[in-house]
Amino acid sequence: MQHAIVVNDLRFTWPDGQTLFDELTFTVGAGRTGLVGTNGSGKSTLLRIIAGALRPAHGSVHVAGTLGYLRQDLTLDPDLPVDEVLGIAAARRALRAIEAGVGTDADFAAVGDDWDVNERARAALDRLGLAHIGLDRRVGEVSGGEAMLLGLTAYVLNPPTVLLLDEPTNNLDLDARTRLYDVVATWPGVLVVVSHDRELLERVDQIAELRDGGLRWYGGTFSDYEAAVAAEQETALRLVRAAEGDMRRQQRDLIEARIRADRRAAQGRRQQLAGGIPKIVAGGLKRQAQQTAGRQRILHGEKLDEARSRLVEAEEAVRDDDTIRVDLPHTAVPAGRVVLTARDVVLRNGARVDLDVRGPERIALLGPNGAGKTTLLETIVGTFTVASGTIAPAVPLRYLPQRLDVLDPAASIAANAKRLAPAATTNEIHASLARFLFRGSRADQAVGTLSGGERFRATLAALLLAQPAPQLLLLDEPTNNLDLASVDQLAQALAAYRGALIVSSHDLPFLRTAGITRWLRLDRELTEVDPQ
Structure with missing residues (x-):
């Protein structure tokens, strides 16, 4: 073989x-x-x-x-x-x-x-x-x-x-x-x-x-796949529209058939009351009308059922892929307000950093592997200490690491979210998790059983529900475990975020969609660059 x-x-x-x-x-x-x-x-x-x-x-x-x-x-x-x-x-x-x-x-x-x-x-x-x-x-x-x-x-x-x-x-x-x-x-x-x-x-x-x-x-290639799927969806939507029109026609025909049958029955009763039809003849006409009406109801009912089945089949061919819907907290930071300062900082790997973050800046952190991007982010949140210098966050912040180890794998998604937001009600937690596609009983699923992309969604949901809500978000390679639809959705959501943002990522299309306003490169020292 x-x-x-x-x-x-x-x-x-x-x-x-x-x-x-x-x-x-x-x-x-x-x-x-x-x-x-x-x-x-x-x-x-x-x-x-x-x-x-x-x-x-x-x-x-x-x-x-x-x-x-x-x-x-x-x-x-x-x-x-x-x-x-x-x-x-x-x-x-x-x-x-x-x-x-x-x-x-x-x-x-x-x-x-x-x-x-x-x-x-x-x-x-x-x-x-x-x-x-x-x-x-x-x-x-x-x-x-x-x-x-x-x-x-x-x-x-x-x-x-x-x-x-x-x-x-x-x-x-x-x-x-x-x-x-x-x-x-x-x-x-x-x-x-x-x-x-x-x-x-x-x-x-x-x-x-x-x-x-x-x-x-x-x-x-993937472009060919996207084109094929788009063509399939155009056909599927056209079939849905045709099936919807057919079902409306069948419903209308069924209603009209019932109205005609009711009219004939009423006319027969009026004629009988007026004495124009012998009783035995009237009875025969009534039975005939009832049989005809019954056949018509069955015929139109079958056609309606067939139309309904065609609509269901057509709708099933239409993709309705769920994507995360991120409602980021209202954490507006006024332009010019200092969010983070780093003065004469030397990281544990020897890289030098001087940085001011003000207002709702969106900063992309670029650099080669091993340059210390993750080290810088974890130094900002206090995981690592600086070799020299000072780092001073001035607002509440949250950090989403690329290793996604924020949550307890043995606990449920809801329990993890509750741990970060103890004052939130059960309804608030479940409503937030539902926006990240953890609906109903899925919110009670253990974190350790989730896929990489699902764990990302659970972690991001828990961090955004956390109290106090973050005015500075630090994200380390956030697109690593997301499908393509969710990458686009996350980028759109971050573009609407009103706080400050620092994202370490090598995904330039994602960063551009997220509305990056400042591009920094870390390689022995932190410098501003033009990604073009």
């Missing part, structure tokens, strides 16, 4: 009894496939099932070829050497022993034909912008984005025939994303990538949309 992923009659059910997939069957062959879908549709779960990290309740998953899987929540042991991550530590140790003249048969076997392992590794690191990282360094010395790239470098060095990537551009700067795009565009085998990154999805050969537990396939 050629290299492929073959899934047959798959059923997967969560421990709470909720079925995510049922009778799911598909095959993915050579080429690049973009897997898209709304948050919570099961994209990451499906990759985990294919990779063997989760067991289905029924069905089979077969991977023809060698498998590589890069998780979006990749966590590496900070004490692990880089060469261990790349899978070449044994070969390097054996090579050193041989070069020192103490090599054994086992060392020669470990090296095999890979005598240039060090050169290959450095070339692969350089391809992904990691030439500055030595093979003997520890993972704890690199940033989260660099750790993700190290995981990808391991597969570039020893390519599997089937590769699964789950949100690989999370935490990557613009240069790193460009390098990753090149890897994806030139991947020779089977590649399935889950991503909200439009630029990345323009490098795939087909799009698989996960929706309502099933997959729909679209040839071409």
